[in-house]
Amino acid sequence: MKLEMIGLNHRTATLSLRERAAISPDTLPTLLERLVRHPNIEGAAILSTCNRAELYLSPTFHFEESELRALYAEVFELQPEDGDVAYVYRDANAVKHLFRVASGLDSQMLGEIQILVQVKNAYNTALELACTSGILNKLFTQAIFCGKQVRTRTAISQGAVSVAYAAIEIAQRLYNKLGEKNILLVGAGETTKLASKYLADAGACNWRVSNRTTAHAAELAEQIGGEITSFPPNSEDIAWADIVVSATSSPSAIVKMSECGAGLKGRKRPLLFLDLAVPRDIDSAFAERDDVYVYTVDDFQELVAANIKSRQKEAVRAEELVEKEVHIFSEWYRENRIAPSIQQLQVALETIRASEVEQQARHFRPEDREEIEKFSRSMMKKVTSMIIANMRRAAADGNDLTLARAVTVAFAGKDQHAIDEILEKLNHELSH
Amino acid sequence: MLTYTLFPAIMLLFFGGLLAMWVTLYHKPDELLERIADRVGWTTLALFAVWLSILTYDQRQIPILTAGQISVFLGFLIWMDQLLVQRKMSQRMLVILPLVTVILLLLAGIAGGLHHKSAPDELHSAWSAVHIVLSMAGVAMLFGSGVYGAGSMLLRRELMSRKFGRLFSSLPSMDEMHKLRAFAIYFGWLLITISFASAVAFMFLENSGTPSFFSHLHEMFGLWGAASLLALSERFRWLGDQKQARLTVAMSTVIFLLITGSVLQIFFGGQS
Structure with a gap:
């Protein structure tokens, strides 16, 4: 296989090194074009994200490792010694690495989705610039497929993995459409703003803001299109709300049962308290009611821990899927490396067939011409299929390319250069 | 065969x-x-x-x-x-x-x-076909409401226990289950009511106003009463969400038992 990758990521490089290795989208085309002008490079793609800087190459001949590190340092404008911390994978290992990356198995946050989009973008950029080779096209398209497979066939990307998202996940377990629900925000600090942003992303749009400093409440209410209410919230606010998000720095409870409990009188629909404050803002007495759900920071952390554990469990299944895809890719490659020989065989036999039919055509009636064409094509197809099947079997099972070589020589046309090129490639494959 | x-x-x-x-x-x-x-x-x-x-x-x-x-x-x-x-x-x-x-x-x-x-003769009539199909469809809907009620109870248990297990992530939201439960109750009640009315009409028309042979009247009336109680409770929100869910599970079980009793009464109750 002729594949090489070299790169660094959050595990192997410091943040400052990753920052230096980051490539802006503007300079990416120039770099790719420069790379494919290298006499030993047939195709190249660069995956540059905040957590990784990776170079994927399909070389004519394998690079020496030192050469590859030097090239990497040059492309990413790093010091030569920086190239030494980069990891290098070749052939099937390079394939497996990219498949794992696309599946989110190599990400800082296991199963993250964004990396798949970044792999797609890296491939599309290289493809649009005509910097990819056949093997790189197959590698990236299959990596993207693998990433999708892993996410649809396992639950590796499911469940919140941050406290604020965990709060939203709980809200969504209770309420399907947050847009139809009333949300009371208590506090107007950074945590409340972040929670309101996530809730708004999930569709929430009916807001009330309650804060000690009215100016801050008004500012947040304006940002999210809500209205301000008294601080602390009163029983009417509680009666109005479906979700109460609270994150103040108060040393004691802000929303007390004794003051707001009247808001629950006659209430028939559920009420959710998301208490993001430490110490807690919500009176624990609320939790004793049947349709009232109170969650605190500890609960969100517990959910995050459960989700991470679940993702780790799913990662085992994801690795199995990756292995399967790597195997499929290797099979494809083993068969595909004899593709030029197959093509040459098909062209040679078709030329013979067409010429013979043309010569013999005068011995038959014109109306029989179609039948002769059919017959000759069918016969030739059977012969070709038999030879190709044996070539493929030998190449796949025993890594034996001698039949492919023999066929290439036996059906050699006049273009000696093309034949030499095919034979050279086969020889190179055999040497690996 | x-x-x-x-x-x-x-x-x-x-x-x-x-x-x-x-x-x-x-x-x-x-x-x-x-x-x-x-x-x-x-x-x-x-x-x-x-x-x-x-x-x-x-x-x-x-x-x-x-x-x-x-x-x-x-x-x-x-x-x-x-x-x-x-x-x-x-x-x-x-x-x-x-x-x-x-x-x-x-x-x-x-x-x-x-x-x-040896099916009872009246079961071959179109009237009974309408009555039984509507009853069965209504019971199926009310059974569905019981499933969503049970789902609500399960999700509440997960939410309250903070277990955040597989059930927590794979059940529909409480809201969805509530809406489905309400829809199943109303629609089930409507079907049962039409079925009941069609049966009464059948009874009078086929027997010249003599309601003597109607063997499973008590069960059917009980079933309609249970479905009506459930529908009224849902419509006028007599209970909170969780209590309504519990009532739905209980009532759908009762309804299932009543329809079983009804069916047994038709076939094995003697007078049919």
């Missing part, structure tokens, strides 16, 4: 396979397998429909001539309801309970007998 031997066996095989698939999905989420299970579910419904159509053609009456046939027919309606709801939303966990019920109904149907050799 195949209608009474091969088809029931095929249906059991399909439903057994579906149950295995959904139990696997509970432990190992897999969208591909879920899509396959969904398609197999529809194929099973289609096969079920074919079987019941052949049975209908064979006996010139829809499958209501024996207690076994009614049991199987109820299973078909429950599965149809389930698939229609599933088209609207993913509800992986709530498939298992209806599936188990359908399998039990199939087994009860086979055990109860599918042949119609």
Whole structure:
């Protein structure tokens, strides 16, 4: 296989090194074009994200490792010694690495989705610039497929993995459409703003803001299109709300049962308290009611821990899927490396067939011409299929390319250069 | 003969396979397998429909001539309801309970007998077909409401215990289950009411105003009363969400028992 990758990521490089290795989208085309002008490079793609800087190459001949590190340092404008911390994978290992990356198995946050989009973008950029080779096209398209497979066939990307998202996940377990629900925000600090942003992303749009400093409440209410209410919230606010998000720095409870409990009188629909404050803002007495759900920071952390554990469990299944895809890719490659020989065989036999039919055509009636064409094509197809099947079997099972070589020589046309090129490639494959 | 031997066996095989698939999905989420299970579910419904159509053609009456046939027919309606709801939303966990019920109904149907050799005469009439079909459809809907009520209770337990396990992530939201529960109750009540009214009309028209032969009147009246109570409680929000969910589970169980009593009364109650 002729594949090489070299790169660094959050595990192997410091943040400052990753920052230096980051490539802006503007300079990416120039770099790719420069790379494919290298006499030993047939195709190249660069995956540059905040957590990784990776170079994927399909070389004519394998690079020496030192050469590859030097090239990497040059492309990413790093010091030569920086190239030494980069990891290098070749052939099937390079394939497996990219498949794992696309599946989110190599990400800082296991199963993250964004990396798949970044792999797609890296491939599309290289493809649009005509910097990819056949093997790189197959590698990236299959990596993207693998990433999708892993996410649809396992639950590796499911469940919140941050406290604020965990709060939203709980809200969504209770309420399907947050847009139809009333949300009371208590506090107007950074945590409340972040929670309101996530809730708004999930569709929430009916807001009330309650804060000690009215100016801050008004500012947040304006940002999210809500209205301000008294601080602390009163029983009417509680009666109005479906979700109460609270994150103040108060040393004691802000929303007390004794003051707001009247808001629950006659209430028939559920009420959710998301208490993001430490110490807690919500009176624990609320939790004793049947349709009232109170969650605190500890609960969100517990959910995050459960989700991470679940993702780790799913990662085992994801690795199995990756292995399967790597195997499929290797099979494809083993068969595909004899593709030029197959093509040459098909062209040679078709030329013979067409010429013979043309010569013999005068011995038959014109109306029989179609039948002769059919017959000759069918016969030739059977012969070709038999030879190709044996070539493929030998190449796949025993890594034996001698039949492919023999066929290439036996059906050699006049273009000696093309034949030499095919034979050279086969020889190179055999040497690996 | 195949209608009474091969088809029931095929249906059991399909439903057994579906149950295995959904139990696997509970432990190992897999969208591909879920899509396959969904398609197999529809194929099973289609096969079920074919079987019941052949049975209908064979006996010139829809499958209501024996207690076994009614049991199987109820299973078909429950599965149809389930698939229609599933088209609207993913509800992986709530498939298992209806599936188990359908399998039990199939087994009860086979055990109860599918042949119609000595079916009561009035069961051959169009009136009784309308009455029984509407009753069964109503009961299937109310059974569905019980499933969503049970789902709400399960989700609440998960939310309260802070376990955040597989159930927590695979059940539909509380809101969705509430809406489905309410819809199933209203629609089920409507069907039961029409069925009840049609039965009363049948009773008077066929017997010149003498309601003497109506054997399962008490059970049917009890069933309609239970469904009405449930519908009123849901409509006027007499109870909080969780209490209503508990009431729905209790009432749908009562309704299921009453319809069983009703069916037994028709076939084994002497006067029919």
